[in-house]
Amino acid sequence: MKASLRSLAVLLGLAALLTGCERPPMESVQRGYRGNGMEQVANPRLVAMQIPKHQAPDPLPPASSEGPKASQIYQNVQVLGNLSAGEFVRTMTAITNWVAPEQGCVYCHNPANFADDSMYTKVVARRMLQMTQRVNADWKPHVGATGVTCYTCHRGQPVPAEIWSAQAPKGRPDAMLGNRFGQNEPSLKVGYSSLPVDPFSTYLLGGEQGSNEIRVASKAALPDGSNPMGTKDAEHTYGLMMHFSGALGVNCTYCHNTRAMGEWANNPPTRNTAWYGIRMLRDLNTTYLDPLQPVYPAERLGVLGDAPKANCATCHQGAYKPLYGVSMLAEHPELAAPSGSTTKVASAAKEKSKK
Numbered sequence: 603m604k605a606s607l608r609s610l611a612v613l614l615g616l617a618a619l620l621t622g623c624e625r626p627p628m629e630s631v632q633r634g635y636r637g638n639g640m641e642q643v644a645n646p647r648l649v650a651m652q653i654p655k656h657q658a659p660d661p662l663p664p665a666s667s668e669g670p671k672a673s674q675i676y677q678n679v680q681v682l683g684n685l686s687a688g689e690f691v692r693t694m695t696a697i698t699n700w701v702a703p704e705q706g707c708v709y710c711h712n713p714a715n716f717a718d719d720s721m722y723t724k725v726v727a728r729r730m731l732q733m734t735q736r737v738n739a740d741w742k743p744h745v746g747a748t749g750v751t752c753y754t755c756h757r758g759q760p761v762p763a764e765i766w767s768a769q770a771p772k773g774r775p776d777a778m779l780g781n782r783f784g785q786n787e788p789s790l791k792v793g794y795s796s797l798p799v800d801p802f803s804t805y806l807l808g809g810e811q812g813s814n815e816i817r818v819a820s821k822a823a824l825p826d827g828s829n830p831m832g833t834k835d836a837e838h839t840y841g842l843m844m845h846f847s848g849a850l851g852v853n854c855t856y857c858h859n860t861r862a863m864g865e866w867a868n869n870p871p872t873r874n875t876a877w878y879g880i881r882m883l884r885d886l887n888t889t890y891l892d893p894l895q896p897v898y899p900a901e902r903l904g905v906l907g908d909a910p911k912a913n914c915a916t917c918h919q920g921a922y923k924p925l926y927g928v929s930m931l932a933e934h935p936e937l938a939a940p941s942g943s944t945t946k947v948a949s950a951a952k953e954k955s956k957k
């Protein structure tokens with residue numbers, strides 16, 4: 603009797619353990635030279651389940667560009683003033699479908715006066731229009747001609763599924779023992795690893811100058827004092843890398859040859875694209891999203907009172923390219939309008955060429 607109880611307990615234990623595993627068969631694709639382990643491993647059953655999530659909606663029929671401009675007809679149009687009245691209403695209809703399909707126009711508008719800016723959502727949406735134009739005009743090294751629209755991040759919801767804000771330190775930050783530096787707090791954002799849960803404040807905020815250095819590997823074989831980076835820095839880097847993998851649904855070898863993680867020449871070109879993605883997010887979070895803090899109501903802010911921000915998952919949502927690389931931008935040239943500044947990208951590229 604005792605023995606059978608024990609074997610039941612063992613069986614239950616095993617069952618509990620295995621529910622954490624993915625059911626086979628798995629598939630793997632070799633992406634690098636033979637023998638260097640550069641493979642992508644995926645579970646086709648789980649990939650198939652994800653497909654519906656990454657479909658772009660059908661475009662609206664085009665509108666005529668004839669007639670007076672929106673800036674002439676309406677009172678308070680600051681970004682989209684060059685569109686014809688027809689194109690303007692088409693854009694309003696599209697952003698309603700992309701961001702607030704259930705709530706409709708009144709999610710951003712006071713129905714008594716559409717020119718009124720009293721709703722925070724409208725003020726945020728205007729900044730979002732500028733941010734989207736910025737991405738499409740100035741961050742082509744990352745988003746290419748594919749570009750982004752509101753749908754890339756919003757997918758039919760006012761609050762995108764993947765956002766982040768600064769995390770309150772757990773444990774006792776004042777004590778010598780007990781400050782966990784955000785570690786051992788399992789979070790999906792870092793693949794449920796024990797790595798720091800908020801690598802984003804460290805690496806995706808503060809602009810190019812204000813952000814911390816991600817590279818941690820030493821250039822010399824033996825410690826010679828030339829590498830200022832410590833174990834804590836490496837743990838933060840790995841936390842960020844776990845996020846990259848999860849956000850794109852790929853293994854580390856999608857961007858790295860693990861023989862030399864830090865060497866550009868030996869790593870796939872996807873790592874270059876990712877490098878620009880990091881710089882793009884520093885720009886978006888620092889220039890557009892974080893400064894919206896005073897505009898949001900308290901319930902939208904993070905635990906430390908900062909504005910909600912974007913990371914790789916905000917656009918990618920588990921796919922190697924958002925919407926598997928389908929471009930919705932071609933149907934919405936108004937969101938591709940040049941924002942007028944390419945200096946940021948150029949200086950970022952210059953910095954990279956130094957390394």
Ligand code: HEC
Nearest residue numbers: 676677678679680681682694695698707710716717727728
């Ligand atoms: C996600 C937020 C959002 C939604 C939803 C939205 N709008 Fe707008 N709307 C804006 C923003 C932002 C502006 C200002 C654009 C600018 O400054 O270029 C604007 C401006 C307007 C204006 C110009 C008003 C004026 O006199 O200045 C009209 C008209 C308008 N929207 C109609 C609509 C209609 C109709 C719908 C529903 C089909 C709609 N909007 C849905 C954000 C939104």
Ligand code: HEC
Nearest residue numbers: 697723726727730731734751752755760761902910911912
């Ligand atoms: C790079 C990703 C990204 C893109 C592209 C984007 N947004 Fe956002 N949006 C965000 C994030 C992050 C937030 C903050 C979420 C929150 O409000 O909690 C946000 C918030 C908003 C909100 C406030 C919602 C609320 O209830 O608090 C509106 C409205 C909005 N976006 C409209 C737009 C429109 C319109 C576009 C396209 C012109 C757009 N967004 C494009 C990431 C994006």
Ligand code: HEC
Nearest residue numbers: 816817818819843844846847853854857863864873876877
């Ligand atoms: C989507 C592409 C991408 C994925 C996936 C990715 N990385 Fe990275 N990784 C990068 C980029 C880009 C850098 C360099 C960042 C910089 O220079 O600012 C980097 C840097 C690193 C570094 C620092 C290298 C150095 O020179 O010190 C390590 C270590 C690293 N990654 C490990 C990993 C691990 C482990 C994984 C899987 C959990 C992973 N990466 C997944 C793009 C990626």
Ligand code: HEC
Nearest residue numbers: 745746748749846872875876879880913914917922923927
């Ligand atoms: C504003 C939305 C957005 C954000 C945020 C974003 N990406 Fe992307 N990413 C894209 C788009 C769009 C493409 C497709 C570009 C194309 O088709 O050429 C892309 C492509 C890529 C690719 C190339 C994939 C391939 O197979 O060629 C990599 C790698 C990548 N992103 C990594 C990242 C990483 C890492 C981050 C976070 C640091 C990030 N992205 C953040 C929109 C975004």
